[in-house]
Structures are given as structure tokens and as C-alpha cells.
Amino acid sequence: MRGTSQGRRLAKQALGGAVALLLLSGPGYAEPVVTAAPASSLYVRAGRLIDPERGVVEAARLLKVEDGRVVAITPDTGAPLPAGAVVVDWSGYTVLPGLIDMHVHLADADQTNNPAEPLLHSPMEIAYLGARNARATLMAGFTTVHDVGSYRAFADVELRNAIDRGDVIGPRMSAVGAYVTAPGGGGEVTGLAPDVILPADLRVGVVSSPAEVRQKVNFLFQHGADSIKLIATGAVFAIGTTVGQQELSEDEMRAAVEVARARGSWVTAHAHGAEGIKAAIRAGVRGIEHASLIDDEGIALAKARGVFLDMDIYNGDWTDEVGRREHYPEDYLRKNTETTQVQREGFRKAVKAGVRLAFGTDAGIFPHGLNARQFPYMVRWGMTPMQAIQAATVTSAEMLGWSKDVGALSPGHFADMVAVKGDPLTDIGVLERVAHVMKGGVVVK
DSSP states (O other): OOHHHHHHHHHHHTTTTOSSOOOBOSTTOSSOBOOOOOOSSEEEEEEEEEETTTTEEEEEEEEEEETTEEEEEEEOOOOOOOTTOEEEEEEEEEEEEOEEEEEEOOSSOOOOSOTTGGGGSOHHHHHHHHHHHHHHHHHTTEEEEEEOOOSSTTHHHHHHHHHHHTSSOOOEEEEOOSEEBOTTSTTSOOSSOTTOOOOGGGSTTBOSSHHHHHHHHHHHHHTTOSSEEEEOBOOTTSTTOOTTSBOSOHHHHHHHHHHHHHTTOOEEEEEOSHHHHHHHHHHTOSEEEEOTTOOHHHHHHHHHHTOEEEOOOSHHHHHHHHHHHTTOOHHHHHHHHHHHHHHHHHHHHHHHHTOOBOOOOOBTSSOTTOGGGHHHHHHHTTOOHHHHHHIIIIIHHHHHTOTTTSSOOSTTSBOOEEEESSOTTTOGGGGGSOOEEEETTEEOO
């Protein structure tokens, strides 16, 4: 957790969105959603409880919640509860901690076939789209996210703040503020005519030297960023960039890491290419996003340095199917093909090597709320169902630095939990059909 202000903000998140009664319905809403202030004495009956900290499943558990946090877990014997206690009866469900997605883009327009899409939406519209995306993500059972960037700088920070205030419904957010990228690199809007001048808020993180990196990273922290996202290599969805090409130097990335460490924070790097991945790890980043073309040396380096890999192994299929149907630029489709299967093979190798693998989907490339579609892919490519659940709970919480607050349901953690019908350990796909969601002791679905 980053400093006392970050601690106070996380504490506020326990009550974020929970101060009013909201009834939401109409087009786009699958069902009414009810939220209310957390009860002072709340009990949750869990038919089965998945404990990712210990990697076990326990039957018939009673969770006691006070002030938005779990204070006790005991066997549910059916004994009478204290008078006046509020009971959430999920005895017919499997209950597990709220899920975490470490790679989302909530405060942005969804991916389309138009490279200029980010220019078609005003900052005001992006705010509304972000609120919509945050709600969809929470309803899907993801109670915490790492939002790794919006084209319009600080849109993610303002969405996070709105959720914390209770203005909109959404998950707990860690935000990066803007992409730190080379000019014309993977974090820029590219493919435009050379005389087109981009708005200043789309170029806040553009850097050309270690000195500029230090200046821009400090600026991002001063304006509310929780952590930093570097664009170390080219990107699939950036016209004219090459996914295997390193775009930020190792010295530039090290400068970002040094500033972040001085502020008690950390850095993650978008990196597809093998050399860019290894340079980012040597520079001291905590995590690698995508890691599509990682080689054996990169896997060994990540393992030796305790670096997290955050590999979005679902969305390549979405991009191929939808992108071809909707005529995405050939540059997008070619790079997607070049990275999809090799990324999955790298994922399998990383699992086997024991690298720390977080759960990250790149939601925004595909519609928000479909995040759990990645779980079956993680199992198909080498994880056990319990390992996949741990990736989306305790491992991702560790990567965030929020292990004391999220990712588990042992006493002291926020009462963030989801309930599903069926057993995810025999059919991981049931996590795509979350029946109930609680955030901070408040049932939001």
C-alpha cells in the first residue's frame, strides 16, 4: 500500500457506492441492482468457501462482517445468530473472494476498427463510458482492478475517485494516469496523417529521455496515479509499431522505477518482445503485461527476480473473430496472429517454471464484464482451477501490494466476495456466471 493517503483511500473504498439505495434497470441491465449501507453486524452463510490463501475448499462456513471487513470465519452449525443480525444466505452457493483483474482499460472507448477511435470521444463522454464499464466489471464479480491506462490522461484516476466517493458503482481501482511511451510508440494514437496534432491530454506520458521520464512520472504521481505503466515495446493496436521492437531504453525504464520506488510505488511494463521484456525486468519493474514473445531466458529472469507476468491469453481469439468480421486494420490482425499462440505457449512454460502469474485480461479490447472468459484458457494452458483462482485473488493482490485488504477472506480483509452456482474447481467456467457480488460488506448484485 502506497503511503498513508493511499491507506485512507482504500479505507474509503470499503464504503464506496454504499451510502444510498440504488435501483438500476432498463436497457443494458440484466437485472435490478440493490446496494445499501453495510450493516454493523452482518453474517454470510457460504455453502462452500474457497480459500485461495491455503488452496483449500471448506464446507458450510459462516463469515462475520463488521464495518465492511471480515472479522471471523467459523463452521456454520446452524446455531441461532445474535438478535438483529443481518444474514446473507449463500448456503446454496460456492463463495470465494472478489476477483481481481490486473489489466483493464475502464475509462476509455472499446476497441474498434478505427485507429482514430480515441479522438471520437470527448472527455465528458469518456467519463460516462468509464462509469458504464466499471459497473459491468463489478457485476461480473471483479471487485478490484488495476486500470493500466486511458488515452486521455487521468480519466482512470477520476473514475477511481468517483467510485471512492460513491458517485458511481464500480470496483476498487488502482490507476496509472497515462501511458509512459516513446513518441509514436505503442502508447500513442498512431496511423493518422502527419499533420494531425493530437490533443495535449493524449500525450501526457510521451518521453524521449531518462530526464523526461523522471519529470513525467513525477507529474503522474502528483496528479493521483497509484503506479506507473511503461510501454516498453510496440503494440498490437498501434498502427506502424512492431510488437517485438523495444521502444523505451533500459535507462528510461530504470528512471521510472527509481522515481516510483522513491514514492513507495511500483512500475509495470507493457512488453511483447523478448528483448524489451528482459530490459524491463533488469530495470526493476514489478510486472510485465502481455509477455507475448517471452523466451526461456526471460522466463528464468522473471522467476529469479520475482517479477509477475500478466498474460492476457483470452483476447487473441476475440480479436481474431470480431476483428475479421468488423474489418479491423490488417496491421492489427497480423500482429494479433503473430502473438496469440506463441503467448499461450509462453504462458504454459511460465506456469511450469513456477513464475508468479497474475490475472489480467486487457478488457476494453473485448467488452468489459466478460473478464472471466480467461479462466478456461488459463486452465487449458497449464494451470489447475485452483491456480487460476489464486492468480485472480492472492497473486494479483500481492502484485498490487494490497494483500492485507483484498484477494482473500481471512479476518481483516475487505468483505469482497462472489457467489456462484456449481464448483469452479471442476468447471472453471462457472466463474463466467457470477450470481451474487458483495463489495465491502454491501451486496451489489
